[in-house]
Amino acid sequence: xxxxxxxxxxxxxxxxxxxxxxxxxxxxxxxxxxxxxxxxxxxxxxxxxxxxxxxxxxxxxxxxxxxxxxxxxxxxxxxxxxxxxxxxxxxxxxxxxxxxxxxxxxxxxxx
Amino acid sequence: xxxxxxxxxxxxxxxxxxxxxxxxxxxxxxxxxxxxxxxxxxxxxxxxxxxxxxxxxxxxxxxxxxxxxxxxxxxxxxxxxxxxxxxxxxxxxxxxxxxxxxxxxxxxxxxxxxxxxxxxxxxxxxxxxxxxxxxxxxxxxxxxxxxxxxxxxxxxxxxxxxxxxxxxxxxxxxxxxxxxxxxxxxxxxxxxxxxxxxxxxxxxxxxxxxxxxxxxxxxxxxxxxxxxxxxxxxxxxxxxxxxxxxxxxxxxxxxxxxxxxxxxxxxxxxxxxxxxxxxxxxxxxxxxxxxxxxxxxxxxxxxxxxxxxxxxxxxxxxxxxxxxxxxxxxxxxxxxxxxxxxxxxxxxxxxxxxxxxxxxxxxxxxxxxxxxxxxxxxxxxxxxxxxxxxxxxxxxxxxxxxxxxxxxxxxxxxxxxxxxxxxxxxxxxxxxxxxxxxxxxxxxxxxxxxxxxxxxxxxxxxxxxxxxxxxxxxxxxxxxxxxxxxxxxxxxxxxxxxxxxxxxxxxxxxxxxxxxxxxxxxxxxxxxxxxxxxxxxxxxxxxxxxxxxxxxxxxxxxxxxxxxxxxxxxxxxxxxxxxxxxxxxxxxxxxxxxxxxxxxxxxxxxxxxxxxxxxxxxxxxxxxxxxxxxxxxxxxxxxxxxxxxxxxxxxxxxxxxxxxxxxxxxxxxxxxxxxxxxxxxxxxxxx
Numbered sequence: 025x026x027x028x029x030x031x032x033x034x035x036x037x038x039x040x041x042x043x044x045x046x047x048x049x050x051x052x053x054x055x056x057x058x059x060x061x062x063x064x065x066x067x068x069x070x071x072x073x074x075x076x077x078x079x080x081x082x083x084x085x086x087x088x089x090x091x092x093x094x095x096x097x098x099x100x101x102x103x104x105x106x107x108x109x110x111x112x113x114x115x116x117x118x119x120x121x122x123x124x125x126x127x128x129x130x131x132x133x134x135x
Numbered sequence: 136x137x138x139x140x141x142x143x144x145x146x147x148x149x150x151x152x153x154x155x156x157x158x159x160x161x162x163x164x165x166x167x168x169x170x171x172x173x174x175x176x177x178x179x180x181x182x183x184x185x186x187x188x189x190x191x192x193x194x195x196x197x198x199x200x201x202x203x204x205x206x207x208x209x210x211x212x213x214x215x216x217x218x219x220x221x222x223x224x225x226x227x228x229x230x231x232x233x234x235x236x237x238x239x240x241x242x243x244x245x246x247x248x249x250x251x252x253x254x255x256x257x258x259x260x261x262x263x264x265x266x267x268x269x270x271x272x273x274x275x276x277x278x279x280x281x282x283x284x285x286x287x288x289x290x291x292x293x294x295x296x297x298x299x300x301x302x303x304x305x306x307x308x309x310x311x312x313x314x315x316x317x318x319x320x321x322x323x324x325x326x327x328x329x330x331x332x333x334x335x336x337x338x339x340x341x342x343x344x345x346x347x348x349x350x351x352x353x354x355x356x357x358x359x360x361x362x363x364x365x366x367x368x369x370x371x372x373x374x375x376x377x378x379x380x381x382x383x384x385x386x387x388x389x390x391x392x393x394x395x396x397x398x399x400x401x402x403x404x405x406x407x408x409x410x411x412x413x414x415x416x417x418x419x420x421x422x423x424x425x426x427x428x429x430x431x432x433x434x435x436x437x438x439x440x441x442x443x444x445x446x447x448x449x450x451x452x453x454x455x456x457x458x459x460x461x462x463x464x465x466x467x468x469x470x471x472x473x474x475x476x477x478x479x480x481x482x483x484x485x486x487x488x489x490x491x492x493x494x495x496x497x498x499x500x501x502x503x504x505x506x507x508x509x510x511x512x513x514x515x516x517x518x519x520x521x522x523x524x525x526x527x528x529x530x531x532x533x534x535x536x537x538x539x540x541x542x543x544x545x546x547x548x549x550x551x552x553x554x555x556x557x558x559x560x561x562x563x564x565x566x567x568x569x570x571x572x573x574x575x576x577x578x579x580x581x582x583x584x585x586x587x588x589x590x591x592x593x594x595x596x597x598x599x600x601x602x603x604x605x606x607x608x609x610x611x612x613x614x615x616x617x618x619x620x621x622x623x624x625x626x627x628x629x630x631x632x633x634x635x636x637x638x639x640x641x642x643x644x645x646x647x648x649x650x651x652x653x654x655x656x657x658x659x660x661x662x663x664x665x666x667x668x669x670x671x672x673x674x675x676x677x678x679x680x681x682x683x684x685x686x687x688x689x690x691x692x693x694x695x696x697x698x699x700x701x702x703x704x705x706x707x708x709x710x711x712x713x714x715x716x717x718x719x720x721x722x723x724x725x726x727x728x729x730x731x732x733x734x735x736x737x738x739x740x741x742x743x744x745x746x747x748x749x750x751x752x753x754x755x756x757x758x759x760x761x762x763x764x765x766x767x768x769x770x771x772x773x774x775x776x777x778x779x780x781x782x783x784x785x786x787x788x789x790x791x792x793x794x795x796x797x798x799x800x801x802x803x804x805x806x807x808x809x810x811x812x813x814x815x816x817x818x819x820x821x822x
Contacts, residue, residue: 047638054682079812080637080684080759087731088682108771115759116686116705117727117740 025049028056036132037065042074045082053085061089066098069131072105078112090121099123103131145200152193159186160255163375167251181303183375188299191262191382198267202274210333211341213275214348217268221355224260228362231257254366258377261359265386268352272393276330284330291323298382305381316381317388324389328396339408342401349398353391360387413448417550420444424557434562435468438523441558442469442533448554449519449547451535453477458523458531473536477514481536484510484518491520500529505552507543516540519548521555525563581613581641588614588644591651597623601694601822604631605790607797608815609760615813616643617758618650622658627695630658631817634687635706635758637728639813642683649678650685664689664702665743668726672704672741676733684730688756690819692748697821699754700745704729707759708774712781714751719782721774752821753792755781760814761796767805776803789818 026049031038037060045053060068086100093100103125105113113119125131166178231253238244276288298316305313337345363378404411423440438456446454453473458466470478485491485508494506501524508518517540521533533555537543588610596604598621606619616636623629632654636646653674657667667689675685686706692699701709705728708721727740755777764772777796784795793816804810 047640050682077763079763080635080686081682084637084682084684087684087728090731091733115707116684116731117725118705118731120725120727120740121731 026052028052030056030060036067036069037063038069038071040071040074044077044079045075045085046077046079047081050079050081050085053082054088057085057089061092061096061098068093068098068100069128070100070102071128072102072109075105075109078109080116083112083116083118086118086122101125101131101134103128145197145204148193148197148200152190152197155186155190155193156255156259159183159190160252162186163255164248164251166375167247171247180375183377184302187302187377187380190259191266191299194263194266195270198270202270210275210278210337211344211348213271214345214352217271218348218351218355220264220267221352221359224264225355225358227260228257228359254377257362257366261363261378261383264355264359265383265390268356268390269386272327272390275333275397276327276393278330278333280330284327287323287327291320291327294320294323295382295385298380298385301381313381317385320381320385321388321392324385324392328389328393331397331400334397334401334404335408335411337401337408338412339405342405342408346398346401346405349394349401352394353398356387356390356394360391363387417444417448420447421554421557424554424561426561434565437558437561437565438468441554442471444554445521445533445535445551446471448550449535449537449543451519451542452515452538453536454534456523456531456533459529468531477512481510481512481515481518481534484512485520485534494520500524501527503529505548505555507541507548509540514538517542519543519551521551523555523559523562525559525566530562584641584644585610585613588647591648592618593620597621597629599627599629599694601627602692602819603789603822604817604819605793606815606817607793608813609810610639610644610813611760611809611811612640614641614644615639616647617760617813617815618647618654619756619815619817620651620654622655624658624661624691627693629692629694631690631692631754631756631819632658632687633706633756633758633815633817634685635760635813635815637682637684637686642680643813646679646683646685650675650687653678654687663743664691664700665738665741668702668704668729668741669738672729672732672737675730679730684728686728686759690754690756692819697748698745699748700743702726702741702743704741705731707757707762710753710755710757710774710778710781711746712753712755712785714749714753714785717782717785719753719755719778719785721778748821750821751785753781753785753789754817754819754821755792755796756817756819758813758815760810760812761800761816763812764800764804764810764814766803772800772803789820792820793818 026041026043026045029040029042031040039056039060041053041056057068089100092098101123102113104127105124110119110124113122113124123131123134125134162178162183166183169175169178235244243249273288277284298320301313301316334342334345363383366378420440420443424437424444442454442456445451454471455467455473455478456469458468460466467478488508488510491506491508494503497503500522503522503524505519505521508520510516510518515536515538517537519535519537521535522529523531523533535543535551592608593606596606598604604621608615608617608619610617616639618632618634618636620632621629622632634647634650634654636643636650653671657670657674660670662670668687671687679685684705686704688701688703688706688709690699690701690709701722701724703709703722703724703726705726708723710719711722712719722744724744725740725742727737732740757777761772761777762774766772776799780796780799781792784792787795796816796818800810800814
């Protein structure tokens, strides 16, 4: 089960996925990110505190936007990941491509 | 034992009846001789009566048998048989009369013996006509019989049997008892005569025919009856009266009553017979519609039947059937008795009609019923729109047109609605069946894919005396995205690779095949692990879908120098058990998954490390399917369990360790719990 909320805290768009992100619902995540891009978001913050699990398909969604973000000058930050989910990002090496922060403050303070 | 020959009832009864008749003739002629010559022949009248009864019984037996054997039991055939017998008897009688007319007052015309002979012929013909017709009536009366009717008929037969023997009692006089018996039998016959259930089943044409036959039967029986009376009034010529018999008279009346009833009922049924035929056709059409179409047949056949049956049910003057394809583009499938130009005119009229617009907009397709419309068109006065609903969606419509205004009554609408629903069900079933067949084909294809993919994994793992190796892979679906392989670079150097495509299922399986291609080509180039990963990334970046990536680990083993050089590309860390300190640890090495960075910067995100192995060291390579496998409490199997297990079972052979790991994994997940990701495992133990 996955539900995704988005909040606008100018100038940041906060994306809050809740539940498990796997192959069956990674499309949902993809759609929400695409929507934010279409709305012209320049700074996307992903609140990871409610992500219980992320499969490789879920990681694939984040990964697929890396180049897009770079080209459009959009910044993507992830914060408050649970240790287990953070581990998944680390194993894949995504932590070196996407800035990951322990909490929201740290993410907001980073420029 | 003497074996009795099987008795042929038909022939036997026929033979017997002829013999009995001859005997009767003989006896009566002898008596006549006695009367003429004033001699007492000494033959009691009872003797004649017995023969007469015997004759009745044998004829009854013969016809009863004959009718049972005869399989042609169409009503018209039965009526024709009765009518033809009647005509034959009447014709024979006419011929005899003409013969006597011709003879006039000649001596031969006065000859009592000849007259008596003809009298007996007449008696035989009348008996045959009456008995056979009665039996035919029996068939008609007992059509769609109930227990009650059968009982009534049996009572009547018993009554008839009594009537045969009545002659002994009444001594052939016409008294009150005769009238009493006659009245009772007539009442019984009258009761039976209301059983006319066969008439509605005649078609219009058959009804006309049966009217003709029934009229013939009535005429013949009236004629024969009158002739019989003529004989009775000229009794002095005949020594014994055969025809003033309660049995025969009752049968006369019964046959007449039933023929008359049938005639009248058939006559009055004529105007409504078309309705009955209509209903029968509707029932047959319904049955045709409900017979499911064969998978190789077309839906059009059902729609064809629907069109025809709806038209015949509503007496429509024209109709067409159209199916909606995508975006309301109507494809006209069939046109009946209507010109394309007229159809277009009518379609426009429907478009502009408000109730038709509302009808078409109705969202609850499954509740949509046919809509009768009044229209202003030079040729047609009313229309009926019939929806074709399949799977809760309107797939098309049937339009019936009539020249009359308000041409569609409630009954027509109801039956047409039933037709269209049944047709829809047939079409739906047909589609479902085709889908099921298609699915089965896909299953077959997947099985082939599974076989092909299995062949992508190595059958034998390259190794030498320096180490033992085993590997296992299992896909969550028919096919998966896990991959492992070995390669021998030279006498002492070996490569182990394990890889995992993101996602699972068919797309992962295709990428897995690409991965194998890339790895197999690069491996031959004798590259360092880091170089291998960099080049793999470059190659795979070109062929992977944007949101797919691959994780992999590569190990190059030098068995001469006991060196292991390795690199990791985003893959789950590999476990290394050290026999020296008897501890297992995950190898710590950075590295980004393949296909994530699709440019030249990848090189910066992958590293290469080296270590020396010792005897008893164990390498366990696996994919994340094992780590992430969950039990009922949603706990992951995790890295720690694998580590502990390997430490505990380090003394076992690689295959035993592998089995242990897999078994523990399955126990952890739970008896019927499924691991919903591909998982693979490779265990290497150094000697």
